[in-house]
Amino acid sequence: MANSHLPHTDPAHSDTVLYDAVLFDLDGVVTDTARVHSRAWQALFDEVLPGLTGETAAPFDPEADYLRHIDGRRREDGIREFLESRGIRLPEDGPDAAGSPPTIAGLAARKQALFESILAAEGVSVFEDALSLARRLRRGHIATAIVTSSRNSARVLRAAGAAMTSTSSSTARMPCGSPCPENRIQPCFSKRLSGSA
Numbered sequence: 001m002a003n004s005h006l007p008h009t010d011p012a013h014s015d016t017v018l019y020d021a022v023l024f025d026l027d028g029v030v031t032d033t034a035r036v037h038s039r040a041w042q043a044l045f046d047e048v049l050p051g052l053t054g055e056t057a058a059p060f061d062p063e064a065d066y067l068r069h070i071d072g073r074r075r076e077d078g079i080r081e082f083l084e085s086r087g088i089r090l091p092e093d094g095p096d097a098a099g100s101p102p103t104i105a106g107l108a109a110r111k112q113a114l115f116e117s118i119l120a121a122e123g124v125s126v127f128e129d130a131l132s133l134a135r136r137l138r139r140g141h142i143a144t145a146i147v148t149s150s151r152n153s154a155r156v157l158r159a160a161g162a163a164m165t166s167t168s169s170s171t172a173r174m175p176c177g178s179p180c181p182e183n184r185i186q187p188c189f190s191k192r193l194s195g196s197a
Helices: 026-030 033-053 064-070 075-085 104-122 128-139 153-160 182-190
Strands: 021-025 143-148 170-173
Touching: 021 026, 021 128, 026 033, 026 128, 026 143, 026 153, 033 064, 033 075, 033 104, 064 075, 075 104, 104 153, 128 143, 143 153
Parallel strands: 021 143, 143 170
Antiparallel strands: none
16 A cells, blocks of 8 residues: 655656666566466476376476476476475486486476577567556666576576667676565665666
8 A cells, every 4th residue: 555645756757756776577577487487397397297107197287386386496496396296206416318317407407498498489578567667767867677586587688679678777687586685675785776877
């Protein structure tokens, strides 16, 4: 609920603003990478589950299982969590030669390859309302930055294409995952973002 005691400021129409900079999360706020990730996860588990369970386990649900076991976790943790929900335990690492038993590390690498393939072939959807807000903020001389902890950030930005460059935002990759909000805030202070950045 909005606080009625706080002044309303529209950066495009006011000389008084409440913010020096605004950070936008790349994944889920600016781009719909969750859809691409979900498809890659489904492709991975559709590929490997039958060989691990003899087709007795319930298949991967790209909505329920993605949200319950995968979303917000590191790849390896998501794989481990989902497989354990189907009563499957795999070694963490091992030989990656053809015919070798599957491992958590091997499945994580395979999922990454599937994600890159889908992203390259189909691109990624961009949330226009977020980009529109970023443009308005910058017209009001408020700095904007896109932040992400994803190792895929450069690929996602390339796949998003011209729609992203029109915001003229800085982009910073954070060193840890989504549950670390302090690493999203720090660039405001350490990089001294400005409206002309």
